[in-house]
Amino acid sequence: MNLLHSINDFNEAKQVIPGGVNSPVRAFKSVGGTPPFISKGEGCYLFDVDGNRYIDFVQSWGPLIFGHCDSDITENVSKAIKNGLSFGAPTELETALCKEIISLYEGIEKIRLVNSGTEATMSAIRLARGYSKKDDIIKFEGNYHGHSDSLLVSAGSGCATFGSPSSPGVPEDFSKHTLVARYNDIESVKSCFKNSRNVGCVIIEPIAGNMGLVPAKIEFLKELRKLCDSYGAVLIFDEVMSGFRASIKGVQGYCDVVPDMVTFGKVIGGGMPLAAFGGKDEIMNLLSPLGGVYQAGTLSGNPIAVSAGLTSVCKIKKNPHIYTTLEALSKRLMEGFSKNAMRYSIPLQTCVRGSMFGFFFNPNEIHNFEDAQKSDVEMFAKFHQKMLSKGIYLACSQFETGFICTAMNETIIDEAIEACRSSFDEINRGI
Numbered sequence: 213m214n215l216l217h218s219i220n221d222f223n224e225a226k227q228v229i230p231g232g233v234n235s236p237v238r239a240f241k242s243v244g245g246t247p248p249f250i251s252k253g254e255g256c257y258l259f260d261v262d263g264n265r266y267i268d269f270v271q272s273w274g275p276l277i278f279g280h281c282d283s284d285i286t287e288n289v290s291k292a293i294k295n296g297l298s299f300g301a302p303t304e305l306e307t308a309l310c311k312e313i314i315s316l317y318e319g320i321e322k323i324r325l326v327n328s329g330t331e332a333t334m335s336a337i338r339l340a341r342g343y344s345k346k347d348d349i350i351k352f353e354g355n356y357h358g359h360s361d362s363l364l365v366s367a368g369s370g371c372a373t374f375g376s377p378s379s380p381g382v383p384e385d386f387s388k389h390t391l392v393a394r395y396n397d398i399e400s401v402k403s404c405f406k407n408s409r410n411v412g413c414v415i416i417e418p419i420a421g422n423m424g425l426v427p428a429k430i431e432f433l434k435e436l437r438k439l440c441d442s443y444g445a446v447l448i449f450d451e452v453m454s455g456f457r458a459s460i461k462g463v464q465g466y467c468d469v470v471p472d473m474v475t476f477g478k479v480i481g482g483g484m485p486l487a488a489f490g491g492k493d494e495i496m497n498l499l500s501p502l503g504g505v506y507q508a509g510t511l512s513g514n515p516i517a518v519s520a521g522l523t524s525v526c527k528i529k530k531n532p533h534i535y536t537t538l539e540a541l542s543k544r545l546m547e548g549f550s551k552n553a554m555r556y557s558i559p560l561q562t563c564v565r566g567s568m569f570g571f572f573f574n575p576n577e578i579h580n581f582e583d584a585q586k587s588d589v590e591m592f593a594k595f596h597q598k599m600l601s602k603g604i605y606l607a608c609s610q611f612e613t614g615f616i617c618t619a620m621n622e623t624i625i626d627e628a629i630e631a632c633r634s635s636f637d638e639i640n641r642g643i
């Protein structure tokens with residue numbers, strides 16, 4: 213595969229952008245090689261500046277459930293652009309989008325729109341703290357909620373204790389308010405509550421997609437709900453990735469646990485910078501201008517972003533059956549990968565939730581971050597390179613989730629399965 217133009221572009225980008233990228237995972241650091249520079253997308257395909265075509269299983273890291281250049285979305289965006297790019301004043305579109313989301317997600321009575329998932333979780337936590345009047349928060353090891361200070365905290369010396377900053381630049385003092393629990397381990401959450409006595413909120417990816425795909429067990433979510441109730445803590449489901457992806461109702465399509473707040477992003481923006489947080493009236497009404505908890509944004513609820521998001525969400529609502537098709541395709545892909553792995557005696561764990569899929573080069577089941585980290589990342593790097601050279605664009609880390617879009621079909625999936633087989637074959641033969 214010829215990547216000459218991409219190699220040049222990458223070198224040039226590195227002169228003016230740290231690492232040549234505007235979000236670190238794009239740099240291919242954990243798999244090596246040069247990231248293809250993209251010139252355009254079309255349906256389920258990506259095209260790079262050297263003219264290579266890829267089947268895209270990243271879909272902009274989740275947002276593009278209808279694939280690239282969906283005609284309804286591009287049409288409505290083009291129309292909206294003609295009316296002006298931004299007003300900094302309310303529009304009817306914003307109300308329409310919030311109504312659609314509220315109609316599908318239980319526990320949400322009001323929503324505020326923001327520009328990124330990071331903003332959504334950061335603001336949700338401020339609001340939860342303002343509501344509960346307690347400063348400590350619990351998050352889970354391996355869950356990602358964007359890059360705000362109090363959420364860039366990892367388990368430090370052990371779970372169920374106060375965390376330590378996972379990035380230079382985050383003051384130790386900030387991380388002292390963040391306790392880190394083990395995913396799918398309710399005892400560790402209980403320890404956090406006991407260690408702190410001042411927990412105002414618990415934030416969780418109920419279907420974790422940022423340590424690879426690792427869903428929370430239903431029983432675990434139920435216990436979590438009970439614990440939050442008994443300690444008076446706000447339960448936030450971070451569905452920035454799983455919302456409108458795992459099902460039309462996110463994790464609520466799999467269980468009846470109702471959180472106090474939900475954060476959204478990715479799919480609700482249809483490919484534009486748009487995210488949201490919502491919850492019960494009692495909590496949301498504390499947000500300014502109604503209440504004292506401050507949150508704002510010059511471009512929040514931007515009319516172009518909202519028109520892309522509203523088109524996506526309305527299209528989903530009109531065609532809820534797409535999730536059946538998408539899940540069947542995810543399953544076909546993962547079953548194909550599994551069969552190939554067995555054939556070449558490669559240990560592989562797979563997982564599917566609606567249009568999300570994940571696989572780990574690991575002989576054991578994955579329930580938490582510790583399990584995920586025992587995966588064979590060198591094997592993943594080799595596999596990723598092989599697949600890319602065969603025109604299959606997978607997320608460039610073992611700890612990411614893959615996405616299916618409606619522009620895919622069984623033929624496309626089977627192409628990817630065959631590329632996987634020949635990749636395993638080459639790896640087995642040491643090529």
Ligand SMILES: *Cc1c(COP(=O)(O)O)cnc(C)c1O
Nearest residue numbers: 328329330356357358450452453
């Ligand atoms: C992507 C993601 C975020 C952050 O969203 P950005 O728009 O990248 O800031 C937060 N939480 C989860 C679960 C995500 O997957």
